[in-house]
Structure formats: C-alpha cells, structure tokens
Amino acid sequence: MLFSRFSLQLLVIVLVTGLCECLLADVARVLPDGRAPNDTRLQPLKHLNGYFPFQVPDTPEQWERRRAELRQRILVAAGLWPLPRKTPLNAGIHGCTERDDFTVDKVNFESVPGHYVTGLLFRPQEIDGKHPAVLCPHGHGGRLQDHGPEKIRQLIVEGRERFEDSGRFPKLARCVQLARMGCIVFIYDMLGYADSQQIPNDVAHDPSTPRPHLEDPKRWGFCTAQAELRLQNILGLQLYNSIRGLDFLVSLPEVDPERLAVTGSSGGGTQSILLCAVDSRPMVAFPQGMVSTAMQGGCLCENACLLRIGTGNVELAALFAPKPMAMTAADDWTKDMMDSGFPELVQLYEMLGVQDNVLCKKLVHFPHNYNYVTRAVMYQWFNKHLKLGLADPIVEEDYQLLSREEYTVWSEEHPAPKSGGEDYEVSITGWMDGESRQQLDAVYPNDADSLRQYRDLVGGALDTIIGRQMPPMDAVTRKKIGKQDWGEVLEMKDLVRFEKHGEEVPVVWLYPSRVNWNGELVIWVDGQGKEALYQGIGVPRVEVRQLLADGYAVAGLDLFMQGEFLVEDQDYTKTRLVESSRPSAAYTFGYNHVLFAQRVHDIMSLVAVARDDDRSPRIHVVGVNGAGPIVAAASAHLGDAIDTRVVDTQGFRFVDIRTTRDINFLPGAVKYGDMPALLALSTPHPLWIAGEGGELPKLVHAAYQSSLAADNLHGVEGNVMDLVRVAFEKQPADH
Numbered sequence: 001m002l003f004s005r006f007s008l009q010l011l012v013i014v015l016v017t018g019l020c021e022c023l024l025a026d027v028a029r030v031l032p033d034g035r036a037p038n039d040t041r042l043q044p045l046k047h048l049n050g051y052f053p054f055q056v057p058d059t060p061e062q063w064e065r066r067r068a069e070l071r072q073r074i075l076v077a078a079g080l081w082p083l084p085r086k087t088p089l090n091a092g093i094h095g096c097t098e099r100d101d102f103t104v105d106k107v108n109f110e111s112v113p114g115h116y117v118t119g120l121l122f123r124p125q126e127i128d129g130k131h132p133a134v135l136c137p138h139g140h141g142g143r144l145q146d147h148g149p150e151k152i153r154q155l156i157v158e159g160r161e162r163f164e165d166s167g168r169f170p171k172l173a174r175c176v177q178l179a180r181m182g183c184i185v186f187i188y189d190m191l192g193y194a195d196s197q198q199i200p201n202d203v204a205h206d207p208s209t210p211r212p213h214l215e216d217p218k219r220w221g222f223c224t225a226q227a228e229l230r231l232q233n234i235l236g237l238q239l240y241n242s243i244r245g246l247d248f249l250v251s252l253p254e255v256d257p258e259r260l261a262v263t264g265s266s267g268g269g270t271q272s273i274l275l276c277a278v279d280s281r282p283m284v285a286f287p288q289g290m291v292s293t294a295m296q297g298g299c300l301c302e303n304a305c306l307l308r309i310g311t312g313n314v315e316l317a318a319l320f321a322p323k324p325m326a327m328t329a330a331d332d333w334t335k336d337m338m339d340s341g342f343p344e345l346v347q348l349y350e351m352l353g354v355q356d357n358v359l360c361k362k363l364v365h366f367p368h369n370y371n372y373v374t375r376a377v378m379y380q381w382f383n384k385h386l387k388l389g390l391a392d393p394i395v396e397e398d399y400q401l402l403s404r405e406e407y408t409v410w411s412e413e414h415p416a417p418k419s420g421g422e423d424y425e426v427s428i429t430g431w432m433d434g435e436s437r438q439q440l441d442a443v444y445p446n447d448a449d450s451l452r453q454y455r456d457l458v459g460g461a462l463d464t465i466i467g468r469q470m471p472p473m474d475a476v477t478r479k480k481i482g483k484q485d486w487g488e489v490l491e492m493k494d495l496v497r498f499e500k501h502g503e504e505v506p507v508v509w510l511y512p513s514r515v516n517w518n519g520e521l522v523i524w525v526d527g528q529g530k531e532a533l534y535q536g537i538g539v540p541r542v543e544v545r546q547l548l549a550d551g552y553a554v555a556g557l558d559l560f561m562q563g564e565f566l567v568e569d570q571d572y573t574k575t576r577l578v579e580s581s582r583p584s585a586a587y588t589f590g591y592n593h594v595l596f597a598q599r600v601h602d603i604m605s606l607v608a609v610a611r612d613d614d615r616s617p618r619i620h621v622v623g624v625n626g627a628g629p630i631v632a633a634a635s636a637h638l639g640d641a642i643d644t645r646v647v648d649t650q651g652f653r654f655v656d657i658r659t660t661r662d663i664n665f666l667p668g669a670v671k672y673g674d675m676p677a678l679l680a681l682s683t684p685h686p687l688w689i690a691g692e693g694g695e696l697p698k699l700v701h702a703a704y705q706s707s708l709a710a711d712n713l714h715g716v717e718g719n720v721m722d723l724v725r726v727a728f729e730k731q732p733a734d735h
Helices: 005-028 060-077 148-157 170-180 234-251 267-278 313-318 342-351 372-385 421-442 448-466 542-549 595-611 628-641 674-680 698-706 720-729
Strands: 092-098 102-112 115-124 131-137 184-188 255-265 284-288 325-329 358-362 476-485 489-498 503-512 520-526 534-536 553-557 618-624 644-648 687-690 713-716
Touching: 005 534, 060 234, 060 267, 060 313, 060 342, 060 448, 102 170, 102 234, 115 170, 115 234, 131 170, 131 234, 131 267, 170 184, 170 372, 184 234, 234 255, 234 267, 255 267, 255 372, 267 284, 267 313, 284 372, 313 342, 325 372, 342 358, 358 372, 421 448, 448 595, 448 628, 448 674, 448 698, 476 595, 489 595, 503 542, 503 595, 520 595, 542 553, 542 720, 553 595, 595 618, 595 628, 618 628, 618 720, 628 644, 628 674, 644 720, 674 698, 687 698, 687 720, 698 713, 713 720
Parallel strands: 131 184, 131 255, 255 284, 284 325, 325 358, 520 553, 520 618, 618 644, 644 687, 687 713
Antiparallel strands: 092 102, 102 115, 115 184, 476 489, 489 503, 503 553
C-alpha cells in the first residue's frame, strides 16, 4: 500500500522528532549508553533486618556531639521536637490489692488531654521515706502475657521459669519482686493492649491495609502520608506515654526522683532504649532483648521515619552512657552481641572512664525472653546501682496471682473512656497538629531573637530530616569524562563523587566561548535533569544561552533517579519501598533517606565541588520545572556557600501529597511549615521566587524583615525566562 503525501510527511516529522529527542538525550549523557552511575543508592534498600554496627568515636568530645545529634534525631522522628506542652495528668489511683509484702493499685492518667495511659502500680507493703522507682514498658503480649498452665511446666523443665503460678505472668513477676526489693514499680499498657483500647491493636501494631479514607489534610489517621508529613506515629505516641509515665512516678511523694530505673523487653526494650536516650531522669537501665546490630524491631510501634538512618539500636542504647546499663544476649537477633555490639559498648564506657557501668550476660541457650534467669541478672544490677543494699544473690519468689478484678484498671466505679475508633484517632492526630502549630507560632519570626529561635527549631528539624550538611570541599571529587567546543559554548562532562557515601552524579558544565567568563556559576537544577539545559545538539535552551551570553557558566546535573540513573522496566515516578506486609513508610524511610533528601544531597555535593574551584567566587542555584522545592531545601542548608537562590515553586505544597511514594514526600515537611518554611530559612541571602501567584508567603516576608534583609527578597510573576532574566539582570555589578 502506498503512503499518501500527508502520511509520509507525518512519518518524517515523527522520525525526526524521535531522533532529536534521542540525540538530545545523548548530548547530555556523561556515561556510555546503558551504564548507570556507580552509586550505592542504586543498591537494594536497607531494612530492619540489616546490619547496624556502632562505630565508637575517638574522643568524649566527639561522642557528645554525636549524642546530641542522635538525641535530636529520635525526638524529631517521634514527632516530639519540640516536646508537646505537658498537660495535667489527672491521675487516678484506686482499687488497692494487698499481699503480705506488696500492694497493687490500678492507675490511669492522661498523657495528653483525653488520652489515657493505664497500668498497675506495685509498692512495698511498708513505705518508709523515699523509695527508688522503676518504669516498666512491657513489650508485645501485653502486661498480662500468660504462658498458660501447660507451657509454664515446659519452661520450668527448661530452666526458664521457676514457679507454675507466678511464672505464667513473667511481666508481673518482675514487678512483684522489685516491689519486694523496696521499689515503686509502674507497668503500663502499650497502645491496644489490656485496658488501653482507645487506639486498637490492629492500628497500633499490625495494620494490614492502606487507609486512603484517612488521607484528607483535614482528617487523617496514623500510617498515612498526612501523618508522616507531620511526623505523627505510634512510636512517638508511645514514647510520649513513657515520658509521662516518669512524670507520674516522680509525682508520687514516696518516690526518690534521683533513683529512677527503666526496664522492658522486646518492644518494651525498644521503648527503654528510646526513653533513656531522650529523658535525663533515669539513672539505671536494663533494655532487654533489643540491643542488637541485627534486627531492629519488627513492629510498627518500634519504627518511625528518620529514626535509624545512619544508626542502630546499639548506638541508640549507648546514648545512656555513662549511666549504668545492662542486658543479656539470647538465641535471637541479640545472639551475636558478645562479638558485635557489646565490645563497642565496652569501648565507649572505657573511654568515658566507667567500664563497670555496662554489662551484657551471655544466655544464648535461651530464646528471646525476659525469663526468670534474665530477671535475676536485672535484680542484681538494680540492687547495686539503685543502692538497695540487699544481699546477693536475690532470689525471685512465688506470689499469689492477681485475679481479673485485681488487674483490670477499669470498673463500674471507674469506667473506661467511651472515645475510641477512627474518630478518636483523628482527634489525637488533630491535637498533635494543633500543638505543633502553637509551638511554631511561639517562635514566629518578628525580630532577630525570634528568628534565631525559629532557626533553632525549624532549621534544627530540617537538619535531621535532610540528614546531611554540605560536605567539606575535599570530600567530594570531580572526575573529568569529556570536553567539547561547540563554538559558542564550551561543554565539559564530569562525574561528581562523594566517596564517603558511595555517591556518583553525572554533571555537565557549560562555559561561554565568545564572551569573557565573569567567574560566576549558575547551577541549573531541573525536574528533568541535565538534559533540560539543551534544546538541541550543542544548542542550550534559551534561558541558558542568555546566561552564557551574559558571561555566566552554567552547570546541570542528574539528581538521583533522573536521567542517567534511570533503568528500564522500573517505575521511577514513585519512590522505592521496602517490601512489607504493613503499609507504613517507617519500614523504608526509618532506614533510608527519602528521594527528596537524596536529591538535596546531590545539590550540596555539586556546590562543594564548585566551591573548590578558585575560578568561581560566586555561585547561584536555580530550581525550576519541579525542582524548586529541592533547591529551596538545599538553600536552607547551604548558607554562605551560594550567593543567589532562584526558585520556581509552581505553587507546590507538601500538604497536597497523598502517598508516601510521591517523589517529593518529605517526612515532617508539613509539621515544620511546609514550603514557606524552606524558603524562609534562606534568609538573609538573595532569594528570587516565582510560582506563588505574585504574592509571597507571609512567613518568608517576616523572616527577611526580621534579619533586616527585606531588600534581598524578590517575587517574580511570569515564566522561567522571566524569573532567570530578572534575577540575574539585577545582580549588582560589583557584587
């Protein structure tokens, strides 16, 4: 069949267009076809079953800096940076049960308004003066974990328990023995266990399906993009309950606030690690079953976005140093602790001059546990470091079990709260959001002092969220790959490498050939990568040609997962996730940087290389075509390293994100002020903004006015060409 003339013309147009696109991609390419950059970020994602070593710093001073950094990481990840205001506990203590040598009371208090923490308070029968106190986060299985009559007999045969009655309830057994030793002991319910049912167990620990119906910016629940954008998570709520648990204990007149201890196992061990890392009040700790360089905690309540990026449970537990801390190694993920993990803890404690303050006893003939033998190690540790003055060894004895009426907190006289379900969950996330807004309002920049406070709070959070500062100039290298003179432009192609992190980024540099280079560099960051510098072979796009004609050099790069990073048969319109049966971003982004942060890292690496070039005394960064938010975040970190920021926001706001797989997903972005906050952190440096409809956000105005730099803030209406032209035409000639 013969083609019509029109068909032939159309075919030619299609072929030429396709050829141009192919050639355009080729002309921007640094590496040979089919080869991706040698970048560790292309490897499989890290997950909770990875390897998490602890590298001990060389000096106590280095450790203190690292300690402050990690403590902030925990608080930010848990949504507790800054801590919410402490509202009245409104504690209720009732229903006392008496035994020969101890008593048990039922307790409830409000950690936040309307949210009840429930548990049991064990005390010595005789109260005389001030007593040490022990907080017991219980772990999975609940405080009422029952081995049952058949299993307990087998445990006794295996040497794991001693008594048929009390051994059935191992978590209560330790509370009884500690009370007999003279301690005030509070064991409280994790969310969804026993008497804590306002947030059910399947939401708090084992969600199995996505929750798109709770993804509205005005009404959202946990395990949603909206919650993660505000760093609202189950781990954080439970950690805050633990902090308020200490508040409850120290409110009791018989408690000695100078002798507080914390111990829990499994999920309770995770809570013990985190609580002792962020709260200075505990003096002694026994985090059981979770201090490990292997599995980091499989439950949703043990994971949060940002939490373990670049760290792990051994290092997080080490934050308690130099205070006394002990644990055991069992036949579980802690089995290698004696060779990997504990030696590093010993090294740290030795460096701090208190090597006797850390202990790990090898009990690998037992599986995961907090059994009778392990509890005996804890009793001895607490006896010594809480200065109980008892004769060793301390032998745990049997006791008369508590009845259901005796261990159940709620009753007819003290009814359980009626609130619960999704409406209650939404009310809690809404309360958290309101608290965050009030805290940001309290540091809203209106003068130099409030701007400093704003920077400390929001800028500090962003430091953790992005997870990296600009690298030292000598840490990033530039490998030259190719050079081409196109007549009006000199093109150079490089690989920028950050060896420490195993990162490699393709970069194109364009220098003016027919005019004198003014010594200034514009880093052009585009949502399509470095190919957006061109409109044809050897022909830069209009805006870039104008910059070159004005004497500027221009550099373009492929951010991670752009351009040369792309591999066929993979969907890079969404971020990668670790495979998990639970729909939570924490299982991926608790261990790996989000794509947005990785792209910010790439910009900072390129700036570091450019700063190392003595020929470029001034550096400007342009973010367009979807890259504006990334440039804004990078600019907040780069400070004096760059001179001018040019950002086209295109009206983008993080709050509009509906999935954690969005390429712009950034945990905490909404909590700390969204896009306006990123822009405000560029103060006092020159900033040009487009995409805001001609009216710049009030927060950005306020920040620049507070730094007496209002003249450095500019809004531009129009397209990218208008933005770039106006921004660079108005640069002072002698700047």
